[in-house]
Amino acid sequence: MDADNMRDADWAIVDVLREGRANAPLIAEETGYSSQYIRERLGRLKQDNIVKPLGHGIYEVVPEELPDE
Template sequence: MDADDMRDADWAILNVLREGRANAPLIAEEAGYSSQYVRERLGRLKQDDIVKPLGHGIYEINEDEVPESDHDE
Protein backbone atom coordinates (compact mmCIF):
# COMPACT_ATOMS: atom_id res chain seq x y z
CA MET A 1 0.00 0.00 0.00
CA ASP A 2 1.40 3.39 -0.88
CA ALA A 3 0.55 6.74 0.70
CA ASP A 4 -2.10 7.49 -1.95
CA ASP A 5 -4.00 4.31 -0.99
CA MET A 6 -4.03 5.19 2.71
CA ARG A 7 -7.25 6.60 4.15
CA ASP A 8 -7.49 9.26 6.84
CA ALA A 9 -8.52 6.49 9.24
CA ASP A 10 -5.32 4.58 8.45
CA TRP A 11 -3.19 7.58 9.37
CA ALA A 12 -5.23 8.07 12.56
CA ILE A 13 -4.68 4.41 13.48
CA LEU A 14 -0.94 4.76 12.90
CA ASN A 15 -0.80 7.92 15.00
CA VAL A 16 -2.40 6.04 17.92
CA LEU A 17 -0.02 3.11 17.47
CA ARG A 18 2.97 5.44 17.44
CA GLU A 19 2.12 6.09 21.10
CA GLY A 20 2.35 2.35 21.83
CA ARG A 21 0.66 -0.98 21.33
CA ALA A 22 -3.14 -0.97 21.38
CA ASN A 23 -6.25 -2.99 20.56
CA ALA A 24 -9.04 -2.00 18.15
CA PRO A 25 -11.44 -0.58 20.79
CA LEU A 26 -8.73 1.68 22.23
CA ILE A 27 -7.61 2.78 18.77
CA ALA A 28 -11.23 3.48 17.80
CA GLU A 29 -11.81 5.57 20.91
CA GLU A 30 -8.64 7.62 20.44
CA ALA A 31 -8.97 7.98 16.66
CA GLY A 32 -12.69 8.75 16.61
CA TYR A 33 -13.83 5.84 14.43
CA SER A 34 -16.06 2.83 15.15
CA SER A 35 -14.39 -0.34 16.42
CA GLN A 36 -15.76 -2.25 13.45
CA TYR A 37 -14.22 0.19 10.97
CA VAL A 38 -10.90 0.20 12.83
CA ARG A 39 -10.83 -3.61 12.75
CA GLU A 40 -11.49 -3.51 9.00
CA ARG A 41 -8.67 -1.04 8.43
CA LEU A 42 -6.31 -2.95 10.75
CA GLY A 43 -6.93 -6.02 8.59
CA ARG A 44 -5.89 -4.08 5.50
CA LEU A 45 -2.87 -2.57 7.22
CA LYS A 46 -1.89 -6.04 8.46
CA GLN A 47 -2.04 -7.43 4.89
CA ASP A 48 0.55 -4.85 3.89
CA ASP A 49 2.72 -5.45 7.00
CA ILE A 50 2.19 -1.88 8.18
CA VAL A 51 0.89 -3.16 11.51
CA LYS A 52 1.72 -6.41 13.29
CA PRO A 53 -0.72 -8.41 15.40
CA LEU A 54 0.85 -9.47 18.69
CA GLY A 55 -1.97 -11.74 19.83
CA HIS A 56 -5.02 -11.16 22.00
CA GLY A 57 -6.15 -8.36 19.66
CA ILE A 58 -3.10 -6.17 20.32
CA TYR A 59 -1.32 -4.43 17.43
CA GLU A 60 1.88 -2.49 16.99
CA ILE A 61 3.16 -0.38 14.13
CA ASN A 62 5.87 -1.63 11.76
CA GLU A 63 7.56 1.71 11.03
CA ASP A 64 9.75 0.22 8.29
CA GLU A 65 6.64 -0.42 6.17
CA VAL A 66 4.79 2.89 6.71
CA PRO A 67 4.60 4.82 3.42
CA GLU A 68 6.16 8.27 3.25
CA SER A 69 3.51 11.00 3.44
CA ASP A 70 2.73 14.50 4.56
CA HIS A 71 0.22 13.00 7.02
CA ASP A 72 3.00 12.30 9.50
CA GLU A 73 2.82 14.50 12.56
Protein backbone atom coordinates (compact mmCIF):
# COMPACT_ATOMS: atom_id res chain seq x y z
CA MET A 1 0.00 0.00 0.00
CA ASP A 2 1.38 3.40 -0.85
CA ALA A 3 0.65 6.62 0.97
CA ASP A 4 -2.05 7.65 -1.54
CA ASN A 5 -4.05 4.50 -0.76
CA MET A 6 -3.91 4.93 3.01
CA ARG A 7 -7.00 6.41 4.63
CA ASP A 8 -7.03 8.90 7.48
CA ALA A 9 -7.99 6.02 9.78
CA ASP A 10 -4.91 4.07 8.66
CA TRP A 11 -2.62 6.95 9.58
CA ALA A 12 -4.44 7.33 12.91
CA ILE A 13 -3.84 3.62 13.61
CA VAL A 14 -0.18 3.98 12.71
CA ASP A 15 0.14 7.03 14.99
CA VAL A 16 -1.25 5.07 17.95
CA LEU A 17 0.97 2.07 17.21
CA ARG A 18 4.06 4.26 16.92
CA GLU A 19 3.58 4.94 20.63
CA GLY A 20 3.49 1.21 21.41
CA ARG A 21 1.56 -2.00 20.94
CA ALA A 22 -2.23 -1.86 21.13
CA ASN A 23 -5.44 -3.75 20.40
CA ALA A 24 -8.42 -2.62 18.33
CA PRO A 25 -10.55 -1.35 21.25
CA LEU A 26 -7.69 0.81 22.54
CA ILE A 27 -6.94 2.14 19.05
CA ALA A 28 -10.65 2.89 18.59
CA GLU A 29 -10.74 4.78 21.88
CA GLU A 30 -7.64 6.78 20.97
CA THR A 31 -8.79 7.63 17.43
CA GLY A 32 -12.56 7.99 17.76
CA TYR A 33 -13.30 5.36 15.10
CA SER A 34 -15.46 2.32 15.86
CA SER A 35 -13.75 -0.90 16.95
CA GLN A 36 -15.30 -2.70 13.99
CA TYR A 37 -13.84 -0.20 11.51
CA ILE A 38 -10.44 -0.33 13.23
CA ARG A 39 -10.45 -4.14 12.98
CA GLU A 40 -11.29 -3.87 9.28
CA ARG A 41 -8.47 -1.42 8.65
CA LEU A 42 -6.02 -3.46 10.77
CA GLY A 43 -6.81 -6.42 8.53
CA ARG A 44 -5.92 -4.37 5.45
CA LEU A 45 -2.77 -2.97 7.05
CA LYS A 46 -1.80 -6.52 8.05
CA GLN A 47 -2.21 -7.72 4.45
CA ASP A 48 0.19 -4.99 3.37
CA ASN A 49 2.65 -5.81 6.19
CA ILE A 50 2.33 -2.34 7.70
CA VAL A 51 1.23 -3.83 11.02
CA LYS A 52 1.78 -7.27 12.45
CA PRO A 53 -0.29 -9.20 14.94
CA LEU A 54 1.46 -10.38 18.08
CA GLY A 55 -1.35 -12.59 19.36
CA HIS A 56 -4.36 -11.97 21.59
CA GLY A 57 -5.47 -9.08 19.34
CA ILE A 58 -2.35 -7.01 19.95
CA TYR A 59 -0.67 -5.26 17.01
CA GLU A 60 2.50 -3.34 16.39
CA VAL A 61 3.63 -1.22 13.46
CA VAL A 62 6.35 -2.44 11.07
CA PRO A 63 8.30 0.82 10.57
CA GLU A 64 10.29 -0.32 7.55
CA GLU A 65 7.04 -1.07 5.67
CA LEU A 66 5.44 2.34 6.24
CA PRO A 67 4.99 4.40 3.08
CA ASP A 68 6.31 7.94 3.11
CA GLU A 69 3.64 10.35 4.28
